[in-house]
Amino acid sequence: MIELDGAVVTAYAPGETRRGAERVVTLLGPVTATLTERRVAVVGANGSGKSTLARLLNGLTLPSAGAVRVDGLDTARDGAAVRRRVGFLFTDPDAQVVMPTPVEDVALSLRRLGVPARERDARAREALARVGLESRADLPVRALSGGQRQLLALAAVLATEPAVLVCDEPTTLLDLRWRRVVDALLADLPQQVVQVTHDLDAAARADRVLVVDGGLVVHDGAPGPALEAYRALMAVDDAAEVVTPARGRHTGVTTSRAEDDLA
Numbered sequence: 573m574i575e576l577d578g579a580v581v582t583a584y585a586p587g588e589t590r591r592g593a594e595r596v597v598t599l600l601g602p603v604t605a606t607l608t609e610r611r612v613a614v615v616g617a618n619g620s621g622k623s624t625l626a627r628l629l630n631g632l633t634l635p636s637a638g639a640v641r642v643d644g645l646d647t648a649r650d651g652a653a654v655r656r657r658v659g660f661l662f663t664d665p666d667a668q669v670v671m672p673t674p675v676e677d678v679a680l681s682l683r684r685l686g687v688p689a690r691e692r693d694a695r696a697r698e699a700l701a702r703v704g705l706e707s708r709a710d711l712p713v714r715a716l717s718g719g720q721r722q723l724l725a726l727a728a729v730l731a732t733e734p735a736v737l738v739c740d741e742p743t744t745l746l747d748l749r750w751r752r753v754v755d756a757l758l759a760d761l762p763q764q765v766v767q768v769t770h771d772l773d774a775a776a777r778a779d780r781v782l783v784v785d786g787g788l789v790v791h792d793g794a795p796g797p798a799l800e801a802y803r804a805l806m807a808v809d810d811a812a813e814v815v816t817p818a819r820g821r822h823t824g825v826t827t828s829r830a831e832d833d834l835a
Contacts, residue, residue, distance in 0.1 A: 574607040574629055574736065574766070578638035581624050600624045600787045602638060607766065609779035613795070614768045615802050616784035625784060626740045626768045630658035642736065656685070659734035659763075663741040665721035674700055674716070674724045675709040681728040699731035700724070703757060719750025726757065739767040743774070772799055 580601035584594050600621040616622040627633035628640050631647035631654045640647045647654050662668050671677035678696035687695060700709050703723040708716060716724065722742060729737065739758065743751040755774055758765055767774065775781050781798035783791035783805065791801040 575641040576603045576605045578602045578604055579635040579640050580637040582636040603789050611778040612766045613775035613778035613781045615775050620784045621787040622768045622784040623740050626738050629738045630660050658736045659729035661739040661742050663744050665725040668725040678728045678731050681731050685732050699727040703727045719746050736764045741768050
């Protein structure tokens, strides 16, 4: 079970206040939610804060205020234990894959877990077989396609047997074929999966959907009503983003909460 208890993430921004102090902006929150569903989707526009929310769930980002707990473990106090329970899959597998061959990369995850050296190779190959990469185990990683590298990243995470898997837009960089392969693998996992996504079809298959906008969860519920609310929100944003020729800029307000990694 994942609990967010008034979780807030802030950051220092360029410039100073009128009194000379460093300026602090709120990137996310406060967010309060208890996630127990097997499949949870998080949707929102680019820069809305959904990736920051995802990173809170396994301690990659720590709350500036409030708390995040996984099965009673606090991400700020029990970071190592939380990361053993919560795996994280990034958008870009090249940010996650570090070894020259697939079998070595998965074995590295097992080494970090404390698996004895004599067991790592066999277990790594088993993990690769589960995602259909057994025939690629000893190839150079650079010889893999983008979809295969994402499967490798997934295998490396799943090899550690996490209880929860958090995926930050895992199919965004993939073509339709590989998107379907990754979606099918995620759908069959026994773990709880929290997936940040722009794919509304994938979100519709979740048990629960969180809609994030401007750093806040503005809707939380069943996929049907949540995605309807999200589409309505995006329609309003589209209407606000009308370029005014006289000024040569958008008339809509741009949130100060966005940062480069808040996809």
